[in-house]
Amino acid sequence: MSVDAEQIARRAKHAFEEAQQRLTQGAAADQARSAALEQIRAHLQDARDEIEAANKEDMRLANEQVAAGNLSASLASRLDLFSKPGKWESMLQGVSDVAALPSPLDVCTYAKRLAEPTSKSGALDLYRLTCPIGVLLCIFEARPEVIINIASLAIKSGNAAILKGGKESKHTAAVMAKVVAAALATTPLPSDLVQTVETRGDVAALLHQDRYVDLVIPRGSNELVRSIQREARMPVMGHADGLCAGYVHEDAEVEMTVATVIDAKTDYPAACNALETLLLHRSHLTSGLWTTLSSALLQVGVTLHCDAESLPVASQSLSLLPSSSSSSSSAKVGKVVAATAEDFDTEFLDLDLAIKVVSDVDEAIRHINEHGSHHTDIILCRPLDADAHTTYNPTPGAQGASGEMASPVEHPAAKKFTQSLSSANVFVNASSRFADGFRYGFGTEVGISTGRTHARGPVGLEGLVIYKYVVKAQGRGPQTAAEFNGAPQDGGEKREWAHNDIEMRYPRF
Amino acid sequence: MSVDAEQIARRAKHAFEEAQQRLTQGAAADQARSAALEQIRAHLQDARDEIEAANKEDMRLANEQVAAGNLSASLASRLDLFSKPGKWESMLQGVSDVAALPSPLDVCTYAKRLAEPTSKSGALDLYRLTCPIGVLLCIFEARPEVIINIASLAIKSGNAAILKGGKESKHTAAVMAKVVAAALATTPLPSDLVQTVETRGDVAALLHQDRYVDLVIPRGSNELVRSIQREARMPVMGHADGLCAGYVHEDAEVEMTVATVIDAKTDYPAACNALETLLLHRSHLTSGLWTTLSSALLQVGVTLHCDAESLPVASQSLSLLPSSSSSSSSAKVGKVVAATAEDFDTEFLDLDLAIKVVSDVDEAIRHINEHGSHHTDIILCRPLDADAHTTYNPTPGAQGASGEMASPVEHPAAKKFTQSLSSANVFVNASSRFADGFRYGFGTEVGISTGRTHARGPVGLEGLVIYKYVVKAQGRGPQTAAEFNGAPQDGGEKREWAHNDIEMRYPRF
Structure with missing residues (x-):
């Protein structure tokens, strides 16, 4: 064998x-x-x-x-x-x-002139060029x-x-x-x-x-x-758990939160980017958001695994819903159960969602670090202003047609959430279901990696290549390391490093 | 424990x-x-x-x-x-x-507008941002x-x-x-x-x-x-052998070849980027290049492990050298020995060099693929024309001061050598000793990786980071995957992917 x-x-x-x-x-x-x-x-x-x-x-x-x-x-x-x-x-x-x-392949991702020409030799240029990895074992x-x-992916990327x-x-x-x-x-x-x-x-x-x-x-x-x-004795690019969490911040909007959470949980519950845990800012026990959200989730058949604080509101939502049989909708109404400790470590892959109340974004981050799988985590907060991009150029001081501000106002919780969490995908006000190679514009997807080296998150063809460094010495005269050590063989002058940026492209040979 | x-x-x-x-x-x-x-x-x-x-x-x-x-x-x-x-x-x-x-950290390396704003919701933007890997175990x-x-490197890159x-x-x-x-x-x-x-x-x-x-x-x-x-059950970024080879092509220049090979072999023989094998185009047995090169290597004390074809010329070179004692130089003259099969798989890390005669660049590439360690391999050929770069803008049709051509002439062997070999560093007319993080302009070096994933060759701070994908939904209105599936919850229109390039920068929150 x-x-x-x-x-x-x-x-x-x-x-x-x-x-x-x-x-x-x-x-x-x-x-x-x-x-x-x-x-x-x-x-x-x-x-x-x-x-x-x-x-x-x-x-x-x-x-x-x-x-x-x-x-x-x-x-x-x-x-x-x-x-x-x-x-x-x-x-x-x-x-x-x-x-x-x-x-x-053959994409230049770094280019430096290591040294300028001298009277005795030409320039010394460095290029980092993408190349295949080699032999892939795919299981x-x-x-x-x-x-x-x-x-197809292996052949296109030059691998075996x-x-x-x-x-x-x-x-x-x-x-x-x-x-x-x-x-x-x-x-x-x-x-x-x-x-x-x-x-x-x-x-x-x-x-x-x-x-x-x-x-x-x-x-x-x-x-x-x-x-x-x-x-394995060689590197493994694996796709493991997707225990995705959503945190509903104090200033989250009801309509946006409800639609986004329902999409993240129900668009395709068996997917690794489906939502499994919901962390709820304590204010929403009384703000009305949890009342509306729990009712909406129950109506589409989601079973809510609630911690002690979130359970009473959810139970009340359930009691106010018409039973499935009398409802016009064909969807079966979900259940409300008390969450166990294991629920927060479980990838349900089904119409189940674990609910926990937290005090602030810091507690949400700590919970996700301890229980999550660093796949995809989302924060829901107030609508954020648009960034000024090529496709959006508001007149200074003016407001956009849709009410977007020209000078964005900071959102410290969104900033902290995206900066602190080391998950492969961290979203603000968007469904976790967007974590996908096709949706990211990669054209295809090798898989979704949960590793922390080489390639992570949705992996496109780029994840099947690595790079090599190519040095091209130009013109006549030897290019030796000794010249830079201050000990040129002919007793000439010490050569200096330039490290100047040059055009990033494939070198000519 | x-x-x-x-x-x-x-x-x-x-x-x-x-x-x-x-x-x-x-x-x-x-x-x-x-x-x-x-x-x-x-x-x-x-x-x-x-x-x-x-x-x-x-x-x-x-x-x-x-x-x-x-x-x-x-x-x-x-x-x-x-x-x-x-x-x-x-x-x-x-x-x-x-x-x-x-x-x-926090460098944006990919940015796309996934979807343009609609009447109901703002734009959906994707950013790929560098972030720390996490916990490094360094031995x-x-x-x-x-x-x-x-x-210092771990702290600067945000890792533990x-x-x-x-x-x-x-x-x-x-x-x-x-x-x-x-x-x-x-x-x-x-x-x-x-x-x-x-x-x-x-x-x-x-x-x-x-x-x-x-x-x-x-x-x-x-x-x-x-x-x-x-x-290890986690990824390993290891530094293994450096069995570096140099191939002297048919059109190599004597002076450049001699100085470069001597630098590659003797600048620091114990280094992993020192030359260990020399592959000689057969024409150089009679072109005079091998006579001059073998003599120069012997004079600086290198022992030549020659295959049957290269041995006679090397022996003759040795016989023509004055003995060490009578020489004005303090260097001990090297020896000429018959190469064993193992010599071509040996990282000498000393003043020893294995010599083999080959028919062409293809045979050189096959030898390196079979015996090399994919660390650093070099080809020596005729001086190459300068690439037109920011620092070099010749008048069309004119020749540069140092005789460089404005329209580069192709060098198929150099092209094939750099394209075909999957070594981490592949050089044309430059010493293998340049394979080094400081010399590449990285400022510092974590090590030289011989792996084929994540980071290879000289690894700078960039090798200690990975990336995360951050999606920022702008403005009001939920951003759901279902809208793009053609099944918006409110029965509205199917939303289309845009995948337009946007400015690569850190998003505002």
Whole structure:
């Protein structure tokens, strides 16, 4: 088993290096990668019947497992690539969408002239340029279309990938992997650039191949991510809990708070960016806000897990609501229960919300630091003035049409909340559901990372690249470190560091 | 033991969070951090006698170990903070130097208007802002001044640090840690922001505290770094081998090549950016370049480990040199030996260089991919034309004073070398010794990372920060994800994503 893993890992690194050596012109290399993606799309299209047959076989076996009570029906239904209209086409379109994104490679992010020319030598220039990471090991769940999505992202970013999907989709994955390899064989890219493995044993062995595998990307349950973090000898970009909290400040507006909290809790309760905890400024027990908010949440079926202070108002709200049966709405009214200590450490992923009363923004921050998962946290406060931006240029002293002030007034609590919390996403007056790569404008999403290094929050193609430093010595004459030490070999003058900014662009060779 | 480690780690995370909560204004926060650094400098100055006594005790114990043959004299001498003139003062000055650097925090690196205002709500803006990572565990070698350097970097970048120095400097480290904590107690920063641990057992236990420790930074031997990578459950930013190679292309100039290779090999042979392997284009066996280069290397005492092709010329060069005794130079002449297979995988860290003849740049790249450590690799070729930069604006069509062309001519081998190799530093016509944070203009250096994620190559303060996404909803009206799904709660119109660039700056709150 581990011999196989080493071979797979070595082949992946070799394919990565081959690709790097074959495609050496920035724009042309990106065009070649994008053309390879279009080849993959065309080959998948041609192999539709074969892939559908494999997918039917996976479905048949999965339905046997469902009948035997070993697999949930919802998981089995996620395997199905063909019954739901548009799913297969949308997978194919995704390949073209990734191909059309701007290349994340060869971007200059730092450029300095280290030293100016002298009478004996030319200038010495430093560039920091984005480049691929190398070999990615991607481990994900049942949905077979993810294999194509991740393969596209890896190819576009110049990396090699080893993919492990869920065992329930293994027939589909095997055929699609074969098709991807066949498509790559018609391009300048090595066909080993994307490989798949099937068993957990393969993954376990690959997690020790730190000589060849550069980054592990697990997408799945917390248990999966944590066990990989324990075993891997290389960096892991994992997606763990999303225990998101919202803090309702003293000056929050009722209408805005109600709509935002309901969106954050109910737009998609099973998502990692759904709200799980609500921290309520004590003033709202009597301001009327909690009365309105608790009633609104109960009406859309949310069960409120209330601390001792927030419970009486919520119970009263519930008692004033018509029962579900007599209501015109089809939504089932929620419940009010006393919160347990565990409720504040629970990612419900359902129509449940834990409520706690706090004295101020500092107590809210402390609660989030202690109980949150640093995924996404939001503060609700009075409407904030607009920042002066390219799209908003008010006349000095005048008020905007919508009543926005030209000179923004400070909001210390919003400032403190956004500065102090070290969560990946911190929002003011916006729903936590906005924490998403597509919504952020990245065009696509590798996943949402809860780590604190490399890339965090929604990760786009940028998260699959790193950088290298390229130094270009210009003109004649050697460029030696000794000249700067004050000991030039020819006894000449000590050379001085310049460290001047130069244009950030790819250097010419 | 592990209970202590958990307490230390929890205190560090708490101190980090406290500091984040106490310092919430960007510029003022940086001033407070810098002022805290100046407090540390002043307290160290005041405690000089106490620190010197502790350092003498470490030296006494170390010299006993040297006498018993358990410790090298050179390691013992590195402990000494006070005998060498300027060492103590330079440590103190380093604290002020870090304080004076621009803050790496609160820098906006991405800004988008996610959605334009509507009749019901204001604009929705996204900012990506740099922020501290959290708790750093730094493990390093004997030199006691490193503790002050790392503590300064951690404080400046808003992180908390747990430091473990070499056991030989433990008395000095303990007193300095006490002084740092006393200095922090006079500032708005928590005194637990910097803590020290003393034993390997403490470190082993801390490597499992992934709930509290966010990044491990080991600086030391390859064995140390690798064992930490195996044990740590959190990301590791390690500094491993520097097996640097130089490739001499067909069109390389003799004078430039000789001076650059000698600098790369001899400026500081024990450094990780020193040259260890030289790949020679076959044409240079007869072009005269290898004759001149081998002679020059031998004259400065370099032992050449030659492959079968390069050996005859090198042997001839040696035979033509006067013996050391009769030479006017004090340098001992080097040797010529037949290279073993291991020589090309060896980081000599001494005046030794492995020589191999290759057919072209592709073979050089393949050799480096197989044998190198992706630290720093250089290509030597004909002098390259200047890029047109802000500091260099030639008249179109005209030639520069030093003969530089206004329209650069392409150099395919240099292009391929810099594009294909995924080393952290890839240089054209420059010595590998330039791979260094100070020389790159970072002001300081955390270390040189050989990883492929987060930060690589010379790492400055930027490597100690990560980012968070801050969304600011402007004006009145709720900002919900549902509006964009086509299902606004009030039945209004579907809202569209804008994803327009806005000014990259810290948002106003």
